Amino acid sequence: MLRQIIKRGSSSVVLSSRIARAVPSRAALFHSSSTQYSASKTVKLTAESYPNVKRDERYATLEQSDIDYFKSILPENALIQDQDDLLFYNEDWMRKYRGQSKLTLKPKTTEQVSQILKYANERNLAVVPQGGNTGLVGGSVPVFDEIVLSLANMNKIRSLDTTSGIFKADSGVVLEVADQHLAENGYIFPLDLGAKGSCHIGGTVATNAGGLRLLRYGSLHGSVLGLEVVLANGKIVSSIDALRKDNTGYDLKQLFIGSEGTLGVITGLSILCPPRPKNFNVAFLGVESYEAVMKTFVKAKSELGEILSAFEFMDESCQELAKKHLKTAYPLEEQHPFYILIETSGSNGEHDLEKLEAFLESAFENEVIQDGVIAQDETQLKGLWNWREQIPEACQINGGVYKYDVSLPLSDLYGLVDAARERLTQAGLLGDTEDFPVIDAVGYGHVGDGNxxxxxxxxxxxxxxxxxxxxxxxxxxxxxxxxISAEHGLGFQKKNYIGYTKSQPEIEMMKQLKQLYDPNAILNPYKYI
Structure with missing residues (x-):
């Protein structure tokens, strides 16, 4: 039974109950819709979609002698050459970009990665490091015929210090697997993503993913203690045994967090994991304006304080798409221009629920929020989260999606959505019929970090x-x-627009770092800068 929050009159709030609707699991939703969608069309080659981008002739073309070398250091099943099997590694999750790689390598050890990169560097063979391939800016797939270096087989959990919460693992460990292991020992991975059943923890670090609970746990720049990295020339550099306090020289690991595999390949990491909260609560609310979203956020920070772990907002348009995608009854009976998902987490369930209910009652009395429900068990909690987490997939089920992940001052956050709608309407691109390519421009995100x-x-x-x-x-x-990029990175999509955020001296320093650590530019070419 979902607890429905009902406003009666002008000054009283009643928490009542009604039957909860069945909501499919996140894994089932992802599997079924992805399978149906993947067969729906053929993705154009990136080289065809962007003919102005030319293959760099400095890179060598793969030869049989190269295949023979890789077979000498890897088992045969770690080399993928079949065209059908290569499709997964050549296409991005959004089905917008498609490369032409003829080879995917799947090493199991850091030493094998070192041997691969040393050889590729000497031969000038371009390489694309790839994790779970859940990126959204075309950063993890080839543009032309680059070799794909998949870290999927590097999936060992190395250790967990149950006293300090320091967790060490290979970069190919799936985020959900890592979190389940931590849960068994009373800890939580300080990052949560809708794609956690597929993405790799090394990939999240390489892209500096932000996720759903950055409000509570901060960014990976603060959580990651050390990295094991293989440079373009094959040299292994490791700070994986670093402790929380290490003030000796430059903090070199920060160079690789968010570098999207352009400076080196992350093969292992050490991360500080906080104690796992014992209790979670989720409220799903309806409000009448973006101004009300802001008022609710300010109030939540003030009154929920240390137990506030997520504050997500969604507009009505993206929830309409989610309804078509999820094909199940909506948590709220009435429509609202904006929706909010609030999560609290802590060690005392009774205390946390009491604080949340007091906050909601006050918000209703002050007419900040209009409607809402509270999950009463874990199934309902996951069900409410689905209405937020399934938006990205819902946005592309009718054909495709152009995604823009940005950070803005909170006062301007939603203004971009209005501006984009106006722009598309003026261009004659947005409409209700098949004559128009654009269905709608929608907005959602993490209010806690202005994303x-x-x-x-x-x-x-x-x-x-x-x-x-x-x-x-x-x-x-x-x-x-x-x-221009809050958490998805630059990849192929945004590489030409970095100047809208970074100054010219900053860009020059980034290019100097690239030249220093990857002078032959074999790592993830045509991306980033």
Whole structure:
């Protein structure tokens, strides 16, 4: 039974109950819809979609002698050459980019990665490091015929110090697997993503993923204690045994967090994991304006304090797409322009629920929120989270999606969605019929860290849509002193627009670092800068 929050009159709140609707599991939803969608169309080659991007002739072409070498250091089943099997490694999750790699390598050890990169560097063979391939900016798939270096077989949990919470593992460990292991020992991974059943922990570090609970646990720049990295020349550099306090020289690991595999390949990591909260509560609320979202956030920070672990907002348009995707009854009976998901977590369930109910009662009395429900068990909690986590997939089920992950001052956060809708309407691209490529521009994201996800749901990918949005979106963000990438990285999609956030001296320093650590530029070419 979901606990429904009902406002009666102007000054009283009643918490009552009604039957909860059955909500499919996240894994089942992801599997079924992804399978159906993956067969729905053929993805154009990136080289065809972006003919202005040319293959760099400095890179060698794969030869049989190269295959023979890789077979000498890897078992035969660790080399993938079949075209059908290669499709997974060549295409991105959004089915927007598709490379032409003829080879995927799946090493199991750091030493094997070292041998691969040393050889590739000497031969000038371009390499794309790849984790779970859940990236959203085309950063983890080839553009042309680069070798894919998959870390999927490097999936060992190395250790967990149950006193300090320091967790060490290979980079190919799936995030959900890592979190389950930690849960068994009373800890939690300080990052949660909708794709946690597929993404790798090394990939999350390489892209500096933000996730759903950055509000509570901060960014990976603060959580990661040490890394094991293989440089382009095959040299292994490790700080994986670092402790929480280490003030000796430059903090070199920070260079690789968020570098998207352009400076080195992360093969292992050490991360500080906090104690796992014993109790979670989730409330799903309806409000009448973005201003009300902001008021609710300020109030939640003040009154929920240390137990507030997530504050997500969603507009009505993205929830309409989610309804079509999930095909189940909505948690709230009435429609609202905006929705909020609040999660609290702590060690005392009775105390936490009491604080949450007091907050909701006060918010209703002050007419900040209009409607809402509270989950009463873990199944309902996951069900409410699904309405947030399934938005990215829902946005692309009708054909595709253009995704813009940005950070902005909270006062301007939703303004970008309105501006994008106006831009697409003026260009004659947004409409209700098949004649228009754009279905809608929707907004959702993490209010706690000023992160907006602008998703433009389309019936089909068209250059006219991309031209209308880029660089318009980045110019708009830059005018508000925001960042063109809050957590997804730069990849292939944003590599030409870094100047909207970084200054020229900063870009020059980044290029100098690239030249220093990867002088032959074999690591993840055509991306980043």
């Amino acid at each position: 907006l996800h602008l998703n433009v749901a389309v019936r089909r990918y068209e250059k006219s849509v991309e031209k209308a949005l880029e660089p318009f979106v980045y110019e708009w963000v830059s005018s508000k002193k925001g960042s």
